[in-house]
Amino acid sequence: MTTGYDLTDGRTDVVELHGVSKSFGSTHVLRGVDLHVRESEVLCVLGPSGAGKSTMLRCINHLEGIDGGWIKVAGQIIGYELRGGKLHELPERLIRHQRGLSGMVFQHFNLFPHFTVLENVMVGPVELQKEPKAQVEARARGFLDRVGLGDKVSAYPAQLSGGQQQRVAIARALAMNPKVLLFDEPTSALDPEVVGEVLAVMLELAQEGRTMIVVTHEVGFAREAADRVAFMFDGRIAEIGPAKSVLESPREARTAEFLAHVLV
Amino acid sequence: MTTEMAPTSSGSPALSETATYEIVRRKHPWRVVAAVLVLVVLGLLAFGVANAKGLHWSVTGHYLLTRVVFYGFLRTLELTAAAMALGLCLGVIFGIMRLSHNPVLSSVAWLYVWAFRGTPLIVQLFMWFNLALIFPHVDLFGLVHLTTVKVMSPFLAALLAFGINEGAYMSEIIRGGLMSVPPGQTEASLSLGASRGWTMRRVVLPQALRVILPTIGNETLGMLKLTSLAAFISFNELFGTVETIYYSNSQVMELLIVAAVWYLFASSVLSIGQYYLERRVGRGFVRGGRKQTLLETVLVNAWAKRRRLGANW
Ligand SMILES: Nc1ncnc2c1ncn2[C@@H]1O[C@H](COP(=O)(O)OP(=O)(O)OP(=O)(O)O)[C@@H](O)[C@H]1O
Ligand SMILES: [Mg+2]
DSSP states (O other), X not given: OOOOOOTTSOOOEEEEEEEEEEEETTEEEEEEEEEEEETTOEEEEXXXXXXXXXXXXXXXXXXXXXXXXXXXXXXXXXXXXXXXXXXXXXXXXXXXXXXXXXXXXXXXXXXXXXXXXXXXXXXXXXXXXXXOHHXXXXXXXXXXXXXXXXXXXXXXXXXXXXXXXXXXXXXXXXXXXXXXXXXXXXXXXXXXXXXXXXXXXXXXXXXXXXXXXXXXXXXXXXXXXXXEEEEEETTEEEEEEEHHHHHHSOSSHHHHHHHHXXXX | OHHHHSBOTTSSBOOOSSOOOOOOOOOOHHHHHHHHHHHHXXXXXXXXXXXXXXXXXXXXXXXXXXXXXXXXXXXXXXXXXXXXXXXXHHHHHHHHHHTOSOHHHHHHHHHHHHHHHSSOHHHHHHHHHTGGGTOSEEEETTTEEXXXXXXOOHHHHHHHXXXXXXXXXXXXXXXXXXXXXXXXXXXHHHHTTOOHHHIIIIIIHHHHHHHHHHHHHHHHXXXXXXXXXXXXXXXXXXXXXXXXXXXXXXXXXXXXXXXXXXXXXXXXXXXXXXXXXXXXXXXXXXXXXXXXXXXXXXXXXXXXXXXXXXXXX
């Protein structure tokens, strides 16, 4: 399997997955996932329901532990430490620290409904990373301006549309200064007319050089924003390569079939 | 008139396309009759009570504002507050334990609820009060040595009985509240690098509280009245106090009314307090801008009702 890399550009890997496996009981959800995402790269992950896409993202954030292989983000082994040839699970305190390396954006936004928009964006840096409040507030307002919600800072999530909520969720992830942004189907729960505004924000982030892994069914977005596209089937990356070539001339039969199915 | 009402061939009267018709709502004469009837009965009842030969309203009026009754009332409030506080603490602890993945913790929580919810409160009250019968002395790791009879005052016995019993109910209420918060909330919090404790305190509990609070309000009202059971272990709260008085002066009904008035007063105040507390905890869950005040709510509801009744009055 080629990785679709230009190995001469000298950029470092931000995210590395090596032979990652994960089971829930007797279901093997991840069966040896290998993946490298470089700095400033945008990777879109496509695949059928149940392929393990969400699980992979959750493992990168260590919301789920893994059963085999290893994951590195920004050079740190996520969730474990190597001692005596074994990977021992880290104490919670260190895991919490590592979670700040990746910023998650969920399908259902998961904003905190009892906090205002601004509080949602500020709460992580202020209460969890213990940064000075004034500094965080300036940054948070900046990000909210960026996603076009500068005038909604004191609204509560319930007063916003789905598209606006998802943009707040993106600002909340950005405020943590993560090394990589992980999107899990960020537009699948949205009404069709607001999908565009969220994708526009994501495209901007892609263009300014953020490292992003985006699980999505939006092939149009993948074509426009992604450097590379990966296809996941049955807990494995089945095909990965430059967006254009994978989307237009997939090598795997399954990939072609899936694309034909999605593009109808 | 008659021509307009005449049925057409299709069975319904013809409607003119040029005329505009006034809509006349259906009258509800029986509602008026029922209301008058109920009011008459109520009036007779009130008249009967007010003029009851054996009832001396002046006695009720006198005792309503005596110091000794007021102190009894304060002890009722004190016991209610203390028991609810204890119940709430135990409820949070056991409610969270019940949801724990650790089977020992969740089983112990289940056992607690099973035991204290499954036996009558009055039995528990007497057991606490008589604890000295089986544990004459309390030894805490050899550091503290206590004589149970001296320590187990009526107040403490009542507090333990009511608080621990309340905790059993409360833990179920809190468990339900915690389960009503979507798991995505915990996930989002953890993904920001929060600890389980922070997530519980800042994310899950505040949202659960919105669901739990109305029930806690009801529980507090219930506790206010339940504390009267403490009279049976000679704790002089409101009911115990009036009881003591009518044992000596035989003005039974007069003094029971005194107690009833104070209980009604306290529960009314509690209901208003509950309203404001719920409004505060409801932050972020009300669509639109400013929230209504209590008075506004009452007026708006009354107005809406009047409009619904429409043409009738
Ligand atoms: N916590 C869990 N416990 C048990 N099984 C799980 C759990 N989470 C996921 N699974 C199972 O793992 C498999 C992969 O799930 P995952 O959510 O990663 O798929 P996905 O590719 O994201 O699919 P979708 O497009 O539907 O979101 C599914 O069969 C799912 O039932
Ligand atoms: Mg998924």
